[in-house]
Amino acid sequence: MPRKSAALPLSPASSLAAPVSVPSDFGMRVVSWQRQHGRHDLPWQNTRDAYRIWLSEIMLQQTQVVAVIEYFQRFVTQLPTVAALAAAPADEVMALWAGLGYYSRARNLHRCAKAVMDEHGGVFPTDPAVLVTLPGIGRSTAAAVAAFSAGVRSPILDGNVKRVFARVFGIAGYPGERAIETRMWQLAEQALPPAGPHQAEDMIAYTQGVMDLGATVCSRGKPACLSDANACPLAADCVARRDGLTAVLPTPKPRAAIPERSTVMLVMRHGRDVLLGLRPDSGIWGGLWSLPEMPVDTVPFDIEAAEDAALAYARTLGKPSRAMLAGELTHVFTHFRLLIRAIRVDLDAVTHTDGGADDQPRRWLSLDDLDALGTPAPVRRLLEDQARGGLF
DNA sequence: AAGCCGGGGAT
């Protein structure tokens, strides 16, 4: 499916302007779902050992569960406590991490273990505001460690949660963008299960559940709700499901700016005829008939120089009378943007009709017969412009 | 706000 931001029914502005509300039972629905259908046997679950929980959270940053499991087992076997980790040489820590990627995580892990020993008596804090001051622990990881180790009521916001929220609440816009992320943190606060006597166990189930939901049901490619609405406890309230937007939400990361190239195309006119050249099969517009092109080496573009070069080229064909800039347009490819400038040259007489320098076939085509040959879309527009007699 | 880090799975 092509991504066309222009076709996206929701603009970021519209979704921001119309804030959604979180159903009051959102959190408990996730809790119930997690207890029935969530994951319960991951190596870092079923423990309140903050060390193991923290280690798993760091390993799981930008890293999928399946990739982490082996590393986690090996790591806790070798270094079973935060004290052991703090006392270990850096080389041993890095060796245990080697292959997981994002190695600053391992360096921060080691620093964090030492800080827990030196500044917190070897005991992990349970307050997210304190946890977040430790190396390698950001807002989401702090909340996850606090929730899993102590049942603290504080929201996480990772890639899974962002995907679930973007769809359920119909939030358009790249979640990495600050305004979108800020909005999602607000929603994450409101989505928590209620405070109360069961808060701790509910927070453990909720935190695990909202991630499991994103990982197993509200997946990126084919969300389970498309084939079975009962698969998701939030399906009844899901904006993306209701409006058929699961394929376009969350909004993908914007593609990097693509480079711009420019070219000068020559519109050699002899009466109603225009000169076209067949493009090589390989490369852009392979096998299509296009206008002859000139390289442009002057920056900024020098119109007079280009017109002079166009006249010189025209003299290889016959007797030119005048040259003029006849159009400017931009054509967008997947990987670059092409600025096309067209220079028109009128020929009073044509003495040569073939013999291009590049050995490619050339021919004259009447502007009244444009359908006879396949031409690239921007060339077609230029030629239609010529047929109409317009300059631009 | 944008760039950087990284190996691996899914499509």
Add this chain to the structure above:
DNA sequence: ATCCCAGGCTT
């Protein structure tokens, strides 16, 4: 090939 993954840190 491209996007994304239990994000956080630096500039």
